[in-house]
Amino acid sequence: MIDGQKIKDTRKKLGISQQDLAKGITTQGTISLLERNSTSPRGDILAKIISRLGLKLEDVVVDNEVLTAQRFLDEADNFSMSNDYDAALATLEKIESLGDKEQEAHYLFLKTNANMWKSRDFEDALFGFNRILQMRNKQVDIFTVLATCELGVVYLERNENDKASFYFEQVPDLLANINLDDYVFWTLFIWKSLTLYYYRMMDFDKCMEILEQAEAFSNRHFTPVFIDSLYYTNALVLHDKNGEWSSDAIKYLLKSWAFASFTGNQENIKKSSETLEEIGYLPK
Template sequence: MIDGEKLRKKRVELGFSQTELAAGITTQATISSLERNASVPSSDILMRITTRLGMKPTEVISGDSNVAIEQQLSEADRLSMNYQYEKLLEVLDDMENIAEPEQQAHYLFLKTNAQMWLTKNFDDAIFGYSRILQLPDTRMSIYSIVATCELGVCYINKNNDLEKAGYYFDQVETMMVQTDLDEYPFWALFLYANLSKYYSSDKKDDKVFKILDTAIKFAQKHHTTYFLDQYYYLYAAEIKNQAGKWTESASLYLLQAYTFAKFNSDDVALSKAEGYLKEIDIDVSKLFKQDM
């Protein structure tokens, strides 16, 4: 449980309004709900709120076992965001006695996702993600949504079966509309990235542009650069494919993709962007070159 009164007192002490505390993290309504002990936030949201207040999550969470689980899941999330899957599995190996359904779904998703990318065993991953969808009381959990998304990813990586993948990605779109994505900014952006890649593969250009526009606005709203390199790269590629050449607009998006890939240290996106920048005679060695 969250001690909402501690959050409220610290917020008032620091002179934040509920809207100011929520800015770039969640909504004012969510802050109000937390302070009334009427809801429990995701580990990511709780971490960001308490950090802004100069507190630790342990200061506002009651129940020792729950505190330990939330801390470990939060650390595992951070490792997942940075693709440090081996370290992530080490964190999860120390976890036990997870009884709460949403925490179980969170744990199983992180473990299945890490194992999938380390082993490329997509059959085992399909089983793992399907287990998450069978957990009680988690049908509209964010982890059920990302598990559904990754089932689509599995079928693309396993045998490029766009028909089966589409069955899951279509579900993801519907589920996202019914979920408060502001509670889970990283996972929302993760979903947008995978949806846009799928619809690009399926040659549904209008849907790709619509999703990318929504994703970029969402990232700006939450003041984060997560996946922006991928969004801008895909935007550039879509414009180039439609025009049959590198237009000025496509080139500008490609430069933005390179910039964010450099900032995010995303080697995969950086390599792709660099390759295409060479095609249009832009010397990347001169980009970001500092004055001496």
């Protein structure tokens, strides 16, 4: 089996984008799937990819155990996306061993996040997210950013806004060191948390700025991930800025309900439906 992480690490070390690696060989989407161990390209295509990276086949061949762990981590990602934390935790339990430090951080983040929202035990969450920062040893990667962002979320839930701000205000600078196109799911996840923070701080202009950025990013990558949550926040921002449910605010509420229905996000279906019902726009 092929180690997609090895391909990604080598590409990033060489400063090559997914698009550049794919040029003349395959599509950027295939490179993205390959790096996430979600596809196995034809032999001729794989040979050209690893040749462009200066690798040999034996450099990227791994045992099934590593790929199995990554497959379960990806499945848990999908469950977390729809707030199905019981299923996410059950999937993580299937993992017998983890292949590297990145998989360990990925696993710990998913487990900590799922347990936090399932039990609302924010003390354990503080420990889990801080442990990730220690594991990564101040290395700036996607899991460093995620842990930092979610520490902000924990303090926001505890109504400790000064502590929340300490972590949230670090996130944009940390993201500047990440190739966001490599982490579509996690980028939108982080922006979702950031928009919640700025909304709670009543910084509506900053909130709208991130919402617009997230919507454009989502459209560019043809993904509905978290777009229902982003649209819901957008509706709230417009309502609070204007002091009424304007036609634009209602439009975003309806879009939030539609996308939540499409992705099966029961929590957001309930939330958007209740708000629409309150203002007399309950969808049929």
